[in-house]
Amino acid sequence: GESVGLHLPTLSVQEGDNSIINCAYSNSASDYFIWYKQESGKGPQFIIDIRSNMDKRQGQRVTVLLNKTVKHLSLQIAATQPGDSAVYFCAENPQDYSGGGADGLTFGKGTHLIIQP
Amino acid sequence: DSGVTQTPKHLITATGQRVTLRCSPRSGDLSVYWYQQSLDQGLQFLIQYYNGEERAKGNILERFSAQQFPDLHSELNLSSLELGDSALYFCASSVVEGRGYTFGSGTRLTVV
Numbered sequence: 001g002e003s004v005g006l007h008l009p010t011l012s013v014q015e016g017d018n019s020i021i022n023c024a025y026s027n028s029a030s031d032y033f034i035w036y037k038q039e040s041g042k043g044p045q046f047i048i049d050i051r052s053n054m055d056k057r058q059g060q061r062v063t064v065l066l067n068k069t070v071k072h073l074s075l076q077i078a079a080t081q082p083g084d085s086a087v088y089f090c091a092e093n094p095q096d097y098s099g100g101g102a103d104g105l106t107f108g109k110g111t112h113l114i115i116q117p
Numbered sequence: 118d119s120g121v122t123q124t125p126k127h128l129i130t131a132t133g134q135r136v137t138l139r140c141s142p143r144s145g146d147l148s149v150y151w152y153q154q155s156l157d158q159g160l161q162f163l164i165q166y167y168n169g170e171e172r173a174k175g176n177i178l179e180r181f182s183a184q185q186f187p188d189l190h191s192e193l194n195l196s197s198l199e200l201g202d203s204a205l206y207f208c209a210s211s212v213v214e215g216r217g218y219t220f221g222s223g224t225r226l227t228v229v
Contacts, residue, residue, distance in 0.1 A: 034218070043119065043207050043220035044160070089160065104150055104162025104175045105218065 012114040019077040021111045023090035026071060030092040034105065035064060035075045039086045047075070047088075077113075085115045120144065121221035123208050129227045135196040138224045142189055142210030148172070149191040150211075150218060151183055155204040166191055198228045 013019045025033070031052040036044035048059045050066050050073075057064050063076040073090050091105040120143035130136055142149050151163040153176075162175030166185035177183075180198075185191040195202060205225050209218040 036220075041222075043121075043209075043222045045119070046217055046219065049217065091160075104152070104165055104173060105160075106162070107160040109159045 009109070010112045010114060012116055013080050014116050015080060015082060017080055019075075019080045019084065019113060021075045021077075021088050021090075021113065023073040023075075023108055024071060025073060025090070025092050027092060027106070028068075028071065032093045033064070033066060033073050034091045034093075035062075035073075036089045036091060036107075037084075037086045038089065038110070044089060080113075080115055082115050082117075085113060087112050119219050119221060121146075121208055121210050121219050123206075123221035123224050125224060126222070127225050127227075129229060130198060132198055132200060132228055134198050134228075135194065136198065136226065138193040138195070138206050138208075138226075140191045140193070140208030140210075140221060142191070142208070143219055146210035146212050146219070147189065148211045148213075149185055149189070150209040151177075151191070151193050152207040152209065152220075153204050154207060154223070160207070163193070195226070200228050202226065203228045 034049040035047040037047050038044045048062050048064050050057045050064045055066050061078045065074045077084055087110040089107050089110045091107045093105050122141040124139045128136055147168045150165045152160050153163055154160045163177040164183050165173040169185050180196050183193045203226055205223045207220050207223045209220045211218050
């Protein structure tokens with residue numbers, strides 16, 4: 001079936017640098033994407049989302065970019081801090097909820113972001 | 118604290134047994150989702166309920182079932198447990214279906 005994947009299982013960055021975590025998806029019908037952060041022993045924490053009618057969305061220190069042409073999603077974290085150390089998952093949902101209907105998210109396998117001092 | 122409460126946090130049980138995991142969604146959230154997280158499969162969607170009704174099924178085994186009660190809490194029942202069922206089980210909730218899920222801290226199930 002369709003799946004969402006990540007390019008790298010581990011990403012190591014220096015504290016203070018910008019981090020870029022990439023994700024490739026294969027379901028062209030997906031209209032909604034979410035990035036989650038999961039720290040050890042905790043549940044996934046919502047970071048930022050984006051709908052397919054947008055190509056960029058910014059939050060606090062985070063930016064999500066969506067390239068529908070090549071089915072690529074990325075998460076940029078500015079000025080990476082030790083507290084950013086976690087596993088990051090992208091997730092997609094092919095359903096448009098404006099008309100009802102529901103389905104679960106399809107998660108990628110995650111990228112472990114390691115912050116070096 | 119995400120506002121989604123899951124109990125118990127840890128559960129150890131023997132093969133062949135049955136367990137019930139409980140989830141209380143955030144106040145006001147009508148949708149509840151169950152996910153299984155294992156090392157080899159990652160996060161897998163199991164089932165979703167909306168205001169008491171089943172809305173979608175994912176990779177949920179027939180040995181597993183769930184329900185959502187009138188007070189909106191949900192229970193995931195796992196029966197005839199096998200070693201391979203050992204995993205983290207997460208519940209998530211949302212106000213609007215499919216948007217901005219909030220996850221609980223999970224139940225770690227160990228089948229021995």
